[in-house]
Amino acid sequence: MSATPDDVLTGEANTAAQTSSKAAEAEAEYGHLVKSEYEHGFVTDIESDTLPPGLDESVIATISQRKGEPRWMLDWRLAAYRKWLDMPTPKWAAVHYPPIDYQSISYFSAPKKQELESLDEVDPALLETYEKLGIPIEEQKALAGVAVDAVFDSVSVATTFREKLSEAGVIFCAISEAVQEYPELVQKYLGTVVPPTDNYYTGLNSAVFTDGTFVYVPKNTRCPMELSTYFRINEAKTGQFERTLIVADEGSYVSYLEGCTAPQRDENQLHAAVVELIALENAEIKYSTVQNWYPGDEEGRGGIYNFVTKRGDCRGDNSKISWTQVETGSAITWKYPSCILRGDNSVGEFYSVAVTKGKQQADTGTKMIHLGKNTRSTIVSKGISAQQGIQSYRGLVRIAGKAEGARNHTQCDSLLIGDKCAANTFPYIEVKNPSAQMEHEATTSKISDDQLFYCRSRGLTEEDAVSMIVNGFCKEVFNELPMEFAVEAQKLLSISLEGAVG
Amino acid sequence: MLSVKGLKAEVDEKEILKGLDLDVGAGEVHAIMGPNGSGKSTLAHVLSGREGYEVTGGSVSFEGKDLLDLDPEERACLGLFLAFQYPVELPGVNNTYFLKAALNAKRKYHGEEELDAVSFMRLMKERLKVLHLDDSLLKRPVNVGFSGGEKKRNEIFQMALLEPKLAILDETDSGLDIDALRVVANGVNALRGPERSMIVVTHYQRLLDYIEPDYVHVLAKGRIIRSGGKELALELEEKGYGWIVDEAAA
Numbered sequence: 001m002s003a004t005p006d007d008v009l010t011g012e013a014n015t016a017a018q019t020s021s022k023a024a025e026a027e028a029e030y031g032h033l034v035k036s037e038y039e040h041g042f043v044t045d046i047e048s049d050t051l052p053p054g055l056d057e058s059v060i061a062t063i064s065q066r067k068g069e070p071r072w073m074l075d076w077r078l079a080a081y082r083k084w085l086d087m088p089t090p091k092w093a094a095v096h097y098p099p100i101d102y103q104s105i106s107y108f109s110a111p112k113k114q115e116l117e118s119l120d121e122v123d124p125a126l127l128e129t130y131e132k133l134g135i136p137i138e139e140q141k142a143l144a145g146v147a148v149d150a151v152f153d154s155v156s157v158a159t160t161f162r163e164k165l166s167e168a169g170v171i172f173c174a175i176s177e178a179v180q181e182y183p184e185l186v187q188k189y190l191g192t193v194v195p196p197t198d199n200y201y202t203g204l205n206s207a208v209f210t211d212g213t214f215v216y217v218p219k220n221t222r223c224p225m226e227l228s229t230y231f232r233i234n235e236a237k238t239g240q241f242e243r244t245l246i247v248a249d250e251g252s253y254v255s256y257l258e259g260c261t262a263p264q265r266d267e268n269q270l271h272a273a274v275v276e277l278i279a280l281e282n283a284e285i286k287y288s289t290v291q292n293w294y295p296g297d298e299e300g301r302g303g304i305y306n307f308v309t310k311r312g313d314c315r316g317d318n319s320k321i322s323w324t325q326v327e328t329g330s331a332i333t334w335k336y337p338s339c340i341l342r343g344d345n346s347v348g349e350f351y352s353v354a355v356t357k358g359k360q361q362a363d364t365g366t367k368m369i370h371l372g373k374n375t376r377s378t379i380v381s382k383g384i385s386a387q388q389g390i391q392s393y394r395g396l397v398r399i400a401g402k403a404e405g406a407r408n409h410t411q412c413d414s415l416l417i418g419d420k421c422a423a424n425t426f427p428y429i430e431v432k433n434p435s436a437q438m439e440h441e442a443t444t445s446k447i448s449d450d451q452l453f454y455c456r457s458r459g460l461t462e463e464d465a466v467s468m469i470v471n472g473f474c475k476e477v478f479n480e481l482p483m484e485f486a487v488e489a490q491k492l493l494s495i496s497l498e499g500a501v502g
Numbered sequence: 503m504l505s506v507k508g509l510k511a512e513v514d515e516k517e518i519l520k521g522l523d524l525d526v527g528a529g530e531v532h533a534i535m536g537p538n539g540s541g542k543s544t545l546a547h548v549l550s551g552r553e554g555y556e557v558t559g560g561s562v563s564f565e566g567k568d569l570l571d572l573d574p575e576e577r578a579c580l581g582l583f584l585a586f587q588y589p590v591e592l593p594g595v596n597n598t599y600f601l602k603a604a605l606n607a608k609r610k611y612h613g614e615e616e617l618d619a620v621s622f623m624r625l626m627k628e629r630l631k632v633l634h635l636d637d638s639l640l641k642r643p644v645n646v647g648f649s650g651g652e653k654k655r656n657e658i659f660q661m662a663l664l665e666p667k668l669a670i671l672d673e674t675d676s677g678l679d680i681d682a683l684r685v686v687a688n689g690v691n692a693l694r695g696p697e698r699s700m701i702v703v704t705h706y707q708r709l710l711d712y713i714e715p716d717y718v719h720v721l722a723k724g725r726i727i728r729s730g731g732k733e734l735a736l737e738l739e740e741k742g743y744g745w746i747v748d749e750a751a752a
């Protein structure tokens with residue numbers, strides 16, 4: 001039985017404590033500081049092999065066939081599709097968007113050249129894209145200790161560091177490849193953390209996912225490097241349905257980094273990914289995300305819809321899963337990386353920085369489901385709203401009846417820049433075991449004129465001051481990121497809040 | 503160095519500075535004293551460019567430049583420094599990081615190369631020694647959880663690092679016990695020099711026992727109503743402000 005806490009959040013918030021804070025008093029406007037054009041807004045000119053828009057069973061069969069999938073995989077997809085047809089779209093998230101026409105989306109897109117032996121065979125236009133993104137693969141290769149599985153559109157086109165990993169017995173490959181090469185592993189774990197019926201978007205994803213990443217770390221193995229994947233949506237109207245499955249076998253450790261940017265587009269682009277993490281006994285998974293998808297123009301047009309289901313299962317005793325995320329992009333973010341603390345003494349962590357500005361909306365948070373004894377969870381959420389950004393933190397902590405000695409610490413801080421933005425906090429707490437220890441702290445603050453003047457009187461520009469104060473606000477989360485990623489995240493945050501001078 | 507002429511400034515349409523004159527030469531230390539609410543902090547803020555104050559008359563020139571034309575950060579880069587009466591907390595912003603950013607902003611402004619971490623640490627150690635401070639405050643977020651004395655010491659340390667041409671100390675003595683006062687005053691004295699002017703704003707004569715001013719001014723009702731040498735401070739200590747204010751009004 002897999003826990004599906006969505007229904008708890010969906011239902012009437014019977015146990016909910018709600019705090020809501022909106023910027024009330026008028027204050028100096030810092031709007032001009034947070035206008036920055038999307039830095040990575042460009043489009044690569046690559047011929048794509050794209051299916052015509054629309055979704056039915058034959059489209060799914062075509063996807064499965066193009067991927068060379070075994071029969072069980074197709075059956076799994078079709079079962080998911082049939083259930084999805086009857087599912088309602090979630091209505092409860094505090095975000096607003098026009099209805100999505102799922103028949104206008106093309107469900108498969110692949111760069112023309114596939115199954116490349118080496119980087120030399122990669123389309124030069126693609127390599128150029130990476131250059132523009134500041135992540136040339138050649139350089140990435142040289143970057144000590146970081147393996148890059150570059151996912152471009154829906155198909156992996158370049159994979160590096162395979163050998164070093166395979167020496168350690170670590171599997172790090174495209175999920176479509178895993179379906180063919182490691183069917184027993186995929187069949188054993190796929191959908192066991194996030195079942196296809198979990199919610200509307202997981203149903204859709206299960207039916208049509210075209211790529212993503214598979215990681216398996218064998219028993220008592222410490223993955224010799226940080227695993228890193230860069231995503232980039234590049235095909236107009238192509239929804240992205242990534243599927244990531246990470247399994248850390250007993251006593252193993254892996255750190256996975258995910259970073260995204262996307263080109264500027266007029267039409268809304270749906271992204272409905274599913275990420276499943278499984279940590280067996282004494283295993284630890286650290287999953288870090290820096291997300292910078294196109295948020296839309298100043299009116300919010302053209303941004304990415306990011307509806308992602310991420311869930312980790314601490315399946316074994318003494319296991320640990322940490323989610324760290326820095327979310328600055330997307331027009332709409334709907335995302336609750338969660339942990340199911342099944343094993344005794346297992347640990348779940350969620351560290352998050354989310355920025356909303358312009359017309360961005362974010363409804364994000366986490367769920368910590370304590371099932372095992374002496375399980376511990378930590379939630380640190382830092383929300384930053386600027387301009388007309390709207391942000392909601394929605395967190396569920398559930399202590400099941402058998403979860404003797406469970407502990408949770410939740411800290412939820414909002415920072416408002418200007419007076420047109422908003423931040424809401426919705427902590428849901430369900431405690432069925434009286435031995436539970438729960439702590440919840442929430443704060444809302446603004447960047448004060450005093451702080452800005454203090455910084456400026458020391459020679460810092462207003463922009464530098466804002467960026468410094470915001471980075472200070474996020475520090476506890478950045479501390480959780482791997483070093484290079486933390487630097488990148490800070491830069492990203494500064495870019496997204498500073499804007500062009502003048 | 504600094505020349506203030508007929509300065510008038512309003513807050514919320516209420517006139518606080520009502521035609522203030524002040525001349526500070528290179529290397530001079532001026533004390534500005536006055537009753538609470540007389541406009542001392544207002545003067546300090548207007549000089550350093552804080553928003554919310556409307557200058558309605560007069561002029562301020564600093565090393566020949568029209569100071570009122572400049573943003574606060576430009577004034578700072580040109581060598582103006584305000585030690586705050588109430589230093590502001592910056593949660594999560596590491597004190598060392600903040601100081602390095604401030605120093606490098608100034609260096610950049612003057613077309614100098616930014617200091618790397620190693621040279622910066624060296625400089626910091628050296629300045630700590632001059633002020634007889636330990637480095638415990640440097641690892642903490644700026645002013646967060648600092649005691650009153652620690653905040654003031656931190657201000658003086660910033661001053662030591664940024665090496666301003668003109669430092670304005672706004673009631674740096676208030677809230678300090680006698681030991682802390684001595685530390686702060688010794689710090690300030692160590693930073694005195696022919697190239698550095700100071701305006702020491704204080705409510706009490708006490709600080710001037712430790713920092714000997716070249717000039718003492720009395721600010722009341724938005725104007726400098728009396729100027730003199732350091733003996734004026736002693737006179738004020740003895741008789742209070744009342745008599746001068748009354749005299750000026752007469």
Ligand SMILES: Nc1ncnc2c1ncn2[C@@H]1O[C@H](COP(=O)(O)OP(=O)(O)O)[C@@H](O)[C@H]1O
Nearest residue numbers: 513514518536537538539540541542543544545
């Ligand atoms: N932001 C403000 N809004 C309204 N009045 C102010 C403000 N700041 C200062 N004042 C007023 O200006 C006068 C001078 O204040 P201040 O410069 O702080 O005096 P001092 O530092 O000499 O004690 C006081 O009457 C004070 O109430």
Ligand SMILES: [Mg+2]
Nearest residue numbers: 542543587673
């Ligand atoms: Mg004052």
